[in-house]
Amino acid sequence: MTENYPEKVIKLAQKEGATEVIAKLTQNPSYQIRFSNSNIDISKKWDTNVLEVFLAVGRKITQVDIQDPTEAKIEKTIPRAVSFAKKMPDSDLYAGMQQKVHSYKKIDGLYDKRTHNLFEKAPEMVNIAIDSAIEAGAKRVAGVLYFGNVKTELMTGYGVNASYESSYYRSTIRSFVDNESSGQDIIVGRDLSDLEKKMALAGKNAGKIATMAIGGKQGKAGKYDLIMSPTVAANILGEITNGANPVMMLIGMSPLSDHFGEQIGPENLNIVDDPHIGEGFGSKPFDIEGTPTSKTPIIDKGVLIGLIPNTTPGLMMQA
Amino acid sequence: MKDGYEIAEHAVEYGTKKGASYIEARFVDSRSEGYTTRNGAIIGGGESFSKGIGIRVITEGGIGFCSTAKLEKQNIEKAIDIALKMAQASKRKTPIVFSEEDVVETKWQADVKQHIEDKSDEEKVQFIIDLDKTLVNQDFGESLVMRTLLLEMTRNKKYIVNSEGSKVESDKSLIAFYTFNTAKGPLGSEQRFYGQASSKGWEWFKEDNIIEKIIEDNRALVKTANQAKNMKLGVTDVVVSGEVAGIIAHENTGHPSEGDRILGREGAQAGESFYIDLLEKQKLGEIKIGTEAVTLIDDPTMPGSAGYYLYDDECVKARPRFLIKEGMINDLLLNREFASRFETKSNAAARAIGYNREPLVRMANTYFAPGEFQVEELIEDVKKGIYMKSFTEWNIDDRRFQSKYVGLEVYLIENGEVTDTMIRRPTLELTTFGLFGGVDAVSKDTEFPYGTCGKSDPMQGAPCWMGGAQVRMRNIRLGGE
Numbered sequence: 013m014t015e016n017y018p019e020k021v022i023k024l025a026q027k028e029g030a031t032e033v034i035a036k037l038t039q040n041p042s043y044q045i046r047f048s049n050s051n052i053d054i055s056k057k058w059d060t061n062v063l064e065v066f067l068a069v070g071r072k073i074t075q076v077d078i079q080d081p082t083e084a085k086i087e088k089t090i091p092r093a094v095s096f097a098k099k100m101p102d103s104d105l106y107a108g109m110q111q112k113v114h115s116y117k118k119i120d121g122l123y124d125k126r127t128h129n130l131f132e133k134a135p136e137m138v139n140i141a142i143d144s145a146i147e148a149g150a151k152r153v154a155g156v157l158y159f160g161n162v163k164t165e166l167m168t169g170y171g172v173n174a175s176y177e178s179s180y181y182r183s184t185i186r187s188f189v190d191n192e193s194s195g196q197d198i199i200v201g202r203d204l205s206d207l208e209k210k211m212a213l214a215g216k217n218a219g220k221i222a223t224m225a226i227g228g229k230q231g232k233a234g235k236y237d238l239i240m241s242p243t244v245a246a247n248i249l250g251e252i253t254n255g256a257n258p259v260m261m262l263i264g265m266s267p268l269s270d271h272f273g274e275q276i277g278p279e280n281l282n283i284v285d286d287p288h289i290g291e292g293f294g295s296k297p298f299d300i301e302g303t304p305t306s307k308t309p310i311i312d313k314g315v316l317i318g319l320i321p322n323t324t325p326g327l328m329m330q331a
Numbered sequence: 332m333k334d335g336y337e338i339a340e341h342a343v344e345y346g347t348k349k350g351a352s353y354i355e356a357r358f359v360d361s362r363s364e365g366y367t368t369r370n371g372a373i374i375g376g377g378e379s380f381s382k383g384i385g386i387r388v389i390t391e392g393g394i395g396f397c398s399t400a401k402l403e404k405q406n407i408e409k410a411i412d413i414a415l416k417m418a419q420a421s422k423r424k425t426p427i428v429f430s431e432e433d434v435v436e437t438k439w440q441a442d443v444k445q446h447i448e449d450k451s452d453e454e455k456v457q458f459i460i461d462l463d464k465t466l467v468n469q470d471f472g473e474s475l476v477m478r479t480l481l482l483e484m485t486r487n488k489k490y491i492v493n494s495e496g497s498k499v500e501s502d503k504s505l506i507a508f509y510t511f512n513t514a515k516g517p518l519g520s521e522q523r524f525y526g527q528a529s530s531k532g533w534e535w536f537k538e539d540n541i542i543e544k545i546i547e548d549n550r551a552l553v554k555t556a557n558q559a560k561n562m563k564l565g566v567t568d569v570v571v572s573g574e575v576a577g578i579i580a581h582e583n584t585g586h587p588s589e590g591d592r593i594l595g596r597e598g599a600q601a602g603e604s605f606y607i608d609l610l611e612k613q614k615l616g617e618i619k620i621g622t623e624a625v626t627l628i629d630d631p632t633m634p635g636s637a638g639y640y641l642y643d644d645e646c647v648k649a650r651p652r653f654l655i656k657e658g659m660i661n662d663l664l665l666n667r668e669f670a671s672r673f674e675t676k677s678n679a680a681a682r683a684i685g686y687n688r689e690p691l692v693r694m695a696n697t698y699f700a701p702g703e704f705q706v707e708e709l710i711e712d713v714k715k716g717i718y719m720k721s722f723t724e725w726n727i728d729d730r731r732f733q734s735k736y737v738g739l740e741v742y743l744i745e746n747g748e749v750t751d752t753m754i755r756r757p758t759l760e761l762t763t764f765g766l767f768g769g770v771d772a773v774s775k776d777t778e779f780p781y782g783t784c785g786k787s788d789p790m791q792g793a794p795c796w797m798g799g800a801q802v803r804m805r806n807i808r809l810g811g812e
Contacts, residue, residue, distance in 0.1 A: 045417070046788075048596045051424055052393060055417030057410060058687055059399040074377045080400035089380075096377065099452055104372050131413060135420035154598030156788055186599040191607060191730075196599075 017063055017081045018167035021090055025067050026169060028094035032068040032109050033169040034300060037061075037081070042160030043131050050142050050153045052135055066300070067093060068109075071102040105262060110301035113171045117304065119297055121290025126204045127161045127179040134159065137208050141185055141215035148219025150187030150195075155218075157183040157211070164296075172302030180293060181207065185214050187222035195221025198243065201291045249283060252276075256310050256319045268316060277314040284309050285320055335360060335382060338402045339492050342386050346411050347494050353389040353429060354411075355493035357644060358382075359686035364447060365483040366456055371463040373456060383686035386411060392426025393418035398687035430670035430677050432647050434495055439641035440502040442634060443532035447484040447506060450533055455482065462542065466510075469546060471553040476520070477513035482506075497646035505637060505794055506535055507781060510545055516556030518755070523552045523723065523739060528781035528794060530639040539635075551721065551740040559741070559755035568716030569759065569769075569807045570709050570744065573778035575719050575736065576699040577798035580627045581782065583763040584620075585697040585797075587731040588629075588654045588662070589680070590669030592692075600788040602729025605763070609660070618660040621767025624702060627655040627799075629664065631679065631695035637781050637794040638695030643679035645690055652678050654697070658767070666692045684791040691787055698799030702773025709772050709803045711747040717757060717809070718742045718749050735760045735810075758810035769804035776801065 018035035025033040040060040046053045063081040067074060067090075074097040078085050138157055145153040159181040166174050182200040197217040199210050240248065252268070260266040268276070287295050287305035298304055310318045335358035346354035359382070366376040383400035388411065395414030399406060447455075459482045466472055486504045491497070507528035514521050525548045529535040536542060571579070587604040591597055594607070609618045630651035631640045641649050645667050652662040665673060666681035669692060681690035710718065719738040727734040736759045743752040759766070779798040786793070 043417075044789075046596075046600075048598045049594070052421035053427075053596055054394040054396055054689060055414070055421060056396040056398075056689065057413050057417070058397070059401060059406075059410065060687075061400065075375075076377055077379050077381075079381045079383065080402075093377070096452060100376060100456070101373050103374060104369070105374050131417055132420070135417060135422070139422060152595065152598075154595060156599060184599050188595075188598065191603070194598075 017086060018165055020083065020086055021063065021065055022167050022169055024086065024090045025065070025094055028091050029098065030067040030069055030094050030169070034066040034109070035167050036064045036300060037165040038064070039163045040160055041128075042158065043134065045134055045138050045157045047138055047142065047156070048152075048154035050146065052138060055135060057131065065090070065093065067097055068106060069094065069097045071106050072097045072100040073103050073106050074100060105259065109168070109170075110172075110303045111170045114298070114302065114304045116174060116176075116297040117288065119288050119290060119295055121203055122179075122295060123161070123177045124179045124202060124204045125161070127159055127181070130159050130181075130204065137211045140208060141183070141211040144212040144215030145185060145187040145219035148187070148216045149189060149223035150219035151190065152188050153185065153215065153218070154188070155183060155185040157181065166298065166300070166302055168302050170302075174298055174302060176297050178202065178296070179204075182293065183211060183214060185218040187215075187218040189222045189226055193222055193225035193228065195219065195223070195225055197221070200293050202293075203291060253283060253285060253310055253320070256316070258319050261319075271316055272319070274316060275314050276316050277311060279313045281311055281314045282309070283311040285318075335384065335402065336490050338404065338407060339384060339490055341404055342384065342407050342411060343492050343494050345408050346386065346388050346415070349411065349415055351388040351390050351415060351494065353494055355387050355491060355645070357385045357683065357686060358490045359385070360488040361485065361685070362448065363483070363485045364455070365481065366459050368459050368463050368478075368480045370478050371460060371467070373460070376456065381686070385683065385686045385688065386414065387689060388414050388418055389427060389429070390415050390418045391421075392423045393421030394427055396689050427668055428671045429667035430675070432645070432667060432677055434497050435642065435646055435648065436496075436498045437642065438500040441504055441530035441639055443504050443530075445533040447486065447504065447533060458482070462545065465542065466546065466549055469550065471550050474514045474516065474553040474556065475512050475549060476515045479511040481509040481511070483509075491644060491646055493646060499642045499646045501640070501642065503530055503639065504532060505530055506532065507637070507794070508541060508545065510549060512549060512552060514549075514553040514556035516553070516558070518559070519556070521552055521556040521559075521723075521739065523548070523721070526781040528637040529635050530637060531635050535635070548721075555740050555753060559753040562743070562754045562757075564715075564717065564754070564757065564809050566806055566808045568713045568744070569804045569809070570706075570713065570716065570718045571802050571804070572720045573699070573776070573798040573801055574780045575722050575738075576800060576802045577697070577780060577796075578722060578725060578736065578782070579734070579766055580699050580799060581694060581697045581784065581795065581797040582725070582727050583731060583734055583766060584627045584654050585629060585664070585694040587763070588660075588664045589692045589694075590663050590665045590673060593663065594669060594672055597787065601786045602731070605730045605732040606660070606663075615660055615663070619658055620655060620660050620764060621658045622770050623657045624770045624773050625655050625658050625767045626653065626700035627697065628653055628700050629694050629697045633696050633796070636696045636779065636796045638796055640682070640695065643677075643681040643690070644683045645677065645679075645681040647677045647679040647681070649679040649695075652680070655767070664692050664694065666690060682793055684793055688789070688791050691791060693786065693791075693793045694784055694795055696779065696796035698777065698779065698796070699773060699802055701775050701777055701800040704772050704774050706774045706776060706801050709774055709801060710744055710749055712772075713744045713747060713803070716744040717754060718744055719757070719759070723756065732762055734763065734766070759807065760810045761807065766804065769807055770802055771805050772803040774801035
């Protein structure tokens with residue numbers, strides 16, 4: 013029974029001498045449909061069933077993935093991984109993990125079980141999006157639709173035993189009117205309601221933007237006021253939140269390393285990381301250590317006030 | 332391995348019985364191991380194993396793909412059923428057809444003297460720690476203020492079988508070493524990600540003088556941080572090393588030569604190719620893209636190379652592809668699908684980076700073919716110019732026409748000699764025609780740095796060499812400060 017695998021890992025790793033263990037089992041049937049020149053090029057199905065194991069012997073650490081776990085694979089892999097960790101020098105970046113057991117807030121809208129059968133209708137939805145783009149002026153259409161569902165089970169050596177299910181879809185549609193002029197739209201979410209309509213609208217938007225690009229002129233370098241769409245703004249400002257990762261700061265790879273508490277943007281700039289938005293693509297109730305997720309302000313009125321920590325860097329930064 | 336062979340053969344039998352006009356099954360047994368140090372301390376390390384199968388089917392003109400690590404007949408059959416169902420539902424207006432190729436039954440393997448799994452964990456950890464110490468103990472070591480060293484080793488054993496009767500078994504190792512270091516100098520800091528890799532075994536470090544290469548590269552990084560100055564040169568002659576020529580060959584020729592990009596299949600992923608504009612007007616062999624000094628080759632069959640293979644992931648025999656021959660576009664990179672679209676044969680460019688990825692049109696080892704000159708002869712004919720030995724950032728548009736390469740270790744050439752004056756970050760910002768149209772001489776010597784070529788969605792990072800000869804370009808307008 014697959015549900016016993018994380019427990020088996022924890023017990024075996026502890027018996028072999030691991031002082032801290034995390035076992036996370038992810039079962040993820042996922043699908044992709046790729047299209048170009050207004051035709052579906054390929055439809056894919058991946059069966060991903062991975063048991064991710066992190067283990068520490070004091071401050072000596074290692075990590076191993078077991079694909080499609082079985083008892084035999086666990087019995088072969090875990091003693092080797094513990095033995096491997098014991099040979100490693102102490103890690104400068106590891107100072108222990110979450111030790112408390114928590115309860116978790118249910119996030120509404122995280123899971124739509126209809127994704128299990130979406131593969132039957134999905135090619136038709138893609139063709140509807142292509143037709144919408146062409147109706148809006150596209151000469152040819154390319155893109156991708158991903159969808160699937162994930163069952164996540166987490167156990168740690170400190171007694172965390174939690175699970176949740178989620179579903180997702182995301183699609184990019186790029187329309188071309190000639191070799192140079194194109195337009196793009198994206199959709200992303202977890203709830204399949206009205207997905208066909210959303211795909212059609214994304215196709216229409218991509219086709220419309222492509223026609224607007226015809227005859228585009230080279231811009232002149234200079235200073236301008238700039239309005240960014242949510243997609244562009246999130247992409248650019250998202251780089252800042254990537255830099256607010258304490259591990260990146262500790263290893264000197266974050267441009268924000270020396271700027272905590274400083275004004276790094278205008279007063280009207282606020283950035284929040286919210287893992288509890290129902291349709292949110294990154295939403296989840298707990299992290300890899302079993303710590304409950306929470307809304308974290310990162311930039312408040314232009315000031316860098318928050319980081320996205322896990323226990324190790326949090327402990328190290330207090331030291 | 333043999334259980335994987337049986338399940339692959341069963342998959343082909345089952346898919347054929349269920350109506351696939353073509354089916355191929357690719358079983359891959361992988362082992363990966365890696366270690367990372369930061370400033371001499373191990374910050375990560377481990378090994379991982381995977382075994383799985385990827386299956387591609389064609390039915391009613393559509394393609395379906397499925398992959399799984401659950402190697403049981405019932406599970407495989409269920410996955411094939413879904414792949415067939417989705418392929419049928421594609422309802423393509425133009426059916427996908429593969430080019431006809433020879434049926435082969437063969438084996439190949441990379442030449443390895445000492446497999447990585449025969450070295451102990453301790454030896455490998457100690458090796459990377461010692462190499463960091465070696466760098467610190469150099470006369471320039473103190474200036475390397477941030478050092479990240481990475482050692483990565485993989486071995487893939489593969490068995491591919493298809494419904495036409497081809498069967499190819501292979502065994503390839505890859506060993507790669509990277510330094511990602513920062514040197515601090517009076518004008519600021521310089522950072523460099525430098526990689527070398529080979530399909531040899533542990534013997535590669537000695538046979539190819541890798542430690543010496545890493546030391547010299549870091550010495551140059553420190554020298555650049557200490558000495559490079561801003562300088563405006565305007566229009567000048569440029570000599571680039573094999574490293575710089577290699578990235579140009581890969582980005583400005585290799586990618587636009589990919590058949591799938593040319594015909595739009597990567598339109599929403601890696602991008603398309605300006606070659607389509609050329610091919611709409613002229614045929615291969617008639618399109619002039621550079622001077623006669625320019626010959627660019629992509630060759631998967633180079634022994635010891637990072638992109639080494641003898642048969643591709645569609646069981647087609649590999650050969651060198653002359654992408655540009657004496658200034659004319661000559662070969663495209665093709666898999667079976669796009670060979671059929673161009674009404675020709677595949678030239679074995681199909682590669683997949685794992686069992687769970689579809690084979691795509693990819694480069695292997697792309698390089699500027701050597702010419703007739705010593706590098707000194709390239710330099711002695713330059714009155715004023717630059718010698719660009721390495722590069723830092725670069726970018727290129729998604730049709731691979733407008734490109735920009737920023738120099739890192741760069742020297743001023745005056746009156747036919749390389750001077751001690753170092754120039755800070757000069758920029759080559761040219762179209763592909765501009766780059767190749769300015770080439771007037773190419774050196775005899777070659778070098779082959781390592782790069783991971785990124786393409787597609789989900790991203791497939793393919794190991795490649797990108798290098799070749801040193802190249803002189805005349806009358807190039809330089810950007811930069």
